[in-house]
Amino acid sequence: MPAVVLRPSLVLGPGAASSRWLRCLSPWPLIPLLDNRARLQPLHVDDLCAAVLALLRHWPEQPCSLALVGPEAMTQSQLLDRLRAAQGWGAGRYWVLPRPLTTLGVALGERFGWRALNRQTLALARRDNLAAPEPLASTCGHRCLPLEARLHDWPSSADSVHLALQPLLLALLVTIWLGTALACLGPGFDWGLRILAEAGIAGWPARLAVLAGALCDALLGLGLLLSRWRRRALQAQIFLMLGYTALVTWLLPHYWFDPFQGVGKNLVLLPVSLWLLWLQPAYARSRP
Known part of the structure; x- marks a missing residue:
C-alpha cells in the first residue's frame, strides 16, 4: 500500500489542545496575541475525520503528501471572532x-x-500556514466546510469562561504566595514578629518561623507555576491555609475582626484552591 502523509492545518473541536487555548482566550474583553499578521486555514475535527474516511475509500495509487486545510485563510483575530460569534459574543478587541x-x-x-x-x-504564530485544498479534493473528493458551518454545538460559552478563569485564578494565587514571601522577607518581617509575639513566640524561634513561612510561601508560588508540581502545591496550600486558620482562631481569635479580613479571605481562597485542584486530574489526562 502506498504511503500517504496527511498534513492538517489547525484543527478545532472538542479535545484539541489548540482549541483549548483559543477557547480560553475567546471570552476576554481584551485578547492578547503574539502576532496578528500570519494567516492560517483552520478546520473542524469533523472534517479531519471525514477526510481520513474519504482517503480510505479512495486510497492513492502513488505515495503522496496531502495538505488538509479549511477553505478560508484568516488571521488569529478573525479566527477568534468566529469562535466568539459561535458563543453569542461580538467581535473582540x-x-x-x-x-x-x-x-x-x-x-x-x-x-x-x-x-x-x-x-x-x-x-x-508569526508565519503563514497556508496550502491549496485542491490536491486532497482531486485525490479523494473531500473538501472541508467553512468553519461557521461546523460551529453549532461547540464551543460553549460556559466552558470557555470556565477555561479562561483557570489561568487567571492560578496567576492570582501565584501573585499572592510570592508577594507574601517578599513581604515577609522585607517590610512585613517586623510585623510578623509582632504577630508571633502576641501568640507568645519571641526571639530566634519567631525569626525562624517568619523566615520559614516566607520560604514556604515562595515554594508554593513556584510550585503553582510548574505544571508537574501544581497538584501537590494546591494540596499543600489547602492544608497550610486550614492549619493557619485553625491556629489563628485558637491563639489570636481577634484577627477575625480585622477590618481587612486577613484571615477571613481564606474562606474565599480555599474553595478557589479546591476548584483548581479538582481540575488538575482532568487537565492532566487531556494532555498528550
Missing part, C-alpha cells in the same frame, strides 16, 4: 504583545514548560 513582553513570556514558558507560550508557538 485585540492587543498584539510588544516584543520585550513576548520575549519575557516565551522565556518563562520555556522555563516552566507552558505549552501555550514557548518558542515553537511563537514561531507558528
Whole structure:
C-alpha cells in the first residue's frame, strides 16, 4: 500500500489542545496575541475525520503528501471572532504583545514548560500556514466546510469562561504566595514578629518561623507555576491555609475582626484552591 502523509492545518473541536487555548482566550474583553499578521486555514475535527474516511475509500495509487486545510485563510483575530460569534459574543478587541513582553513570556514558558507560550508557538504564530485544498479534493473528493458551518454545538460559552478563569485564578494565587514571601522577607518581617509575639513566640524561634513561612510561601508560588508540581502545591496550600486558620482562631481569635479580613479571605481562597485542584486530574489526562 502506498504511503500517504496527511498534513492538517489547525484543527478545532472538542479535545484539541489548540482549541483549548483559543477557547480560553475567546471570552476576554481584551485578547492578547503574539502576532496578528500570519494567516492560517483552520478546520473542524469533523472534517479531519471525514477526510481520513474519504482517503480510505479512495486510497492513492502513488505515495503522496496531502495538505488538509479549511477553505478560508484568516488571521488569529478573525479566527477568534468566529469562535466568539459561535458563543453569542461580538467581535473582540485585540492587543498584539510588544516584543520585550513576548520575549519575557516565551522565556518563562520555556522555563516552566507552558505549552501555550514557548518558542515553537511563537514561531507558528508569526508565519503563514497556508496550502491549496485542491490536491486532497482531486485525490479523494473531500473538501472541508467553512468553519461557521461546523460551529453549532461547540464551543460553549460556559466552558470557555470556565477555561479562561483557570489561568487567571492560578496567576492570582501565584501573585499572592510570592508577594507574601517578599513581604515577609522585607517590610512585613517586623510585623510578623509582632504577630508571633502576641501568640507568645519571641526571639530566634519567631525569626525562624517568619523566615520559614516566607520560604514556604515562595515554594508554593513556584510550585503553582510548574505544571508537574501544581497538584501537590494546591494540596499543600489547602492544608497550610486550614492549619493557619485553625491556629489563628485558637491563639489570636481577634484577627477575625480585622477590618481587612486577613484571615477571613481564606474562606474565599480555599474553595478557589479546591476548584483548581479538582481540575488538575482532568487537565492532566487531556494532555498528550
